[in-house]
Amino acid sequence: MDVSAFKPAIVYTIYIASTPERVWEALTSAEFSRQYFHGFAVDLDKKVGGNFIVRTPDGSTHISGKVFEYDPPRKLTITWDVNWPGIVEALGSSLVTYEIEQAGASVKLTLTQSHDRPISDDILSGGRTGWPAILSSMKSLLETGTPLQIKMEPPTRMLAALKKLGIKIPGE
Numbered sequence: 312m313d314v315s316a317f318k319p320a321i322v323y324t325i326y327i328a329s330t331p332e333r334v335w336e337a338l339t340s341a342e343f344s345r346q347y348f349h350g351f352a353v354d355l356d357k358k359v360g361g362n363f364i365v366r367t368p369d370g371s372t373h374i375s376g377k378v379f380e381y382d383p384p385r386k387l388t389i390t391w392d393v394n395w396p397g398i399v400e401a402l403g404s405s406l407v408t409y410e411i412e413q414a415g416a417s418v419k420l421t422l423t424q425s426h427d428r429p430i431s432d433d434i435l436s437g438g439r440t441g442w443p444a445i446l447s448s449m450k451s452l453l454e455t456g457t458p459l460q461i462k463m464e465p466p467t468r469m470l471a472a473l474k475k476l477g478i479k480i481p482g483e
Contacts, residue, residue, distance in 0.1 A: 312377075312390070312404065313427075314379060314388075314406055316427045317406045317425035317426060317427050318425055318426065318427075319423050319424070319425045320424055320425060320426050320430055320435055320438075321422075321423070321424040321435060321438050321439060321442060322421065322422070322423050322424075323421070323422045323442050323443060323446060324419060324420070324421045324422075325419075325420050325422075325446050325447070325450055326414060326417045326418070326419055326420075327417060327418045327420060327449075327450045327453050327454065328416070328417050328418075328453070328454045329417070329418050329453040329454065330384075330418065331384040331385065331411045331412075331413060331418055332383075332384045333453055334384065334411050334418050334420055334453065335383050335384035335387075335411060337449050337452070337453060338353065338387060338409055338449075339353060339355060339357070339383075339387065340353065341353055341354050341366075343452075344365075345368075346452055346458050347445065347448040347449040347451070347452045347458040347459075348365075348445055348448070348449075349368075349463075350367070350368035351365050351366065351367060351368065351373060352365070352366045353365055354366055355378060355389070356378060357378075357381060357383075358378065358381055359378055359379065359380065359381050360377065360378060361377070361378045361381070362375070362376075362377065362378070363375065363376040363377060363378050363389040363390065363391075364376075372394050373393070373394055374391055374392065374393060374394065375392050375394055376389045376390030376391050376392050376404070377389065377390050379406070380408070384411055385410070385411055385412075386408065386409065386410050386411070387408070387409045388406065388407070388408040388409075389406075389407055390404045390405065390406055390407075391404070391405040391406070391407040391424070392404050392405065395473075395478060395479070395480065395481055396478075396479055397476075397477065397478045397479065398473065398478050401473075401476050401477070401478055402426070402428075402430060402434065402476075403426060403427050403428050404426075404427070405424055405425070405426060405438075406424070406425040406426070406427075407422065407423070407424050407425075408421075408422070408423045408425070409421070409422055410423075420446070422442060422446065424438055424442070431472055433468050433469060433471070433472035434469050434472045434473065435469075436466060436468045436469050437466035437468075437469030437470075440463070440466055441463070441466070444459075444461045444463060447459055447461070448461060
């Protein structure tokens with residue numbers, strides 16, 4: 312995959328009262344991610360070229376991808392492909408990069424979601440809603456020991472746009 316063709320579509324920056332090592336652990340540990348990511352667990356091979364998987368609470372694969380950059384505790388770049396039939400073929404892979412920087416007594420975490428083709432605002436609306444909730448819950452867990460309990464509505468705008476493309480939504 313030629314990652315040079317990918318252009319940022321979503322960029323979030325958050326400051327966390329923690330260390331780069333703890334933020335890295337939160338992003339790469341199944342045990343940690345399960346706490347702030349609504350029971351979903353990150354499972355990755357800790358090397359470039361390794362597999363990246365996000366498992367649902369029942370253990371099935373929800374997201375899959377590959378590790379493109381693995382530079383603890385500074386930078387992780389992975390492909391982020393939702394495991395729904397036809398979605399990757401229709402939209403291509405998403406490339407997600409986490410950059411972790413010391414910022415005084417805090418950590419600056421920047422998440423960038425990039426694509427190799429134009430993606431509609433309707434489809435991107437799912438990530439634009441989901442990423443802030445996930446990162447905010449992670450921040451709360453790191454700073455207070457307790458993740459946020461955010462009630463999220465289904466991303467109806469994104470789901471409707473996917474259906475228009477002929478992508479079958481699991482469970483419907």
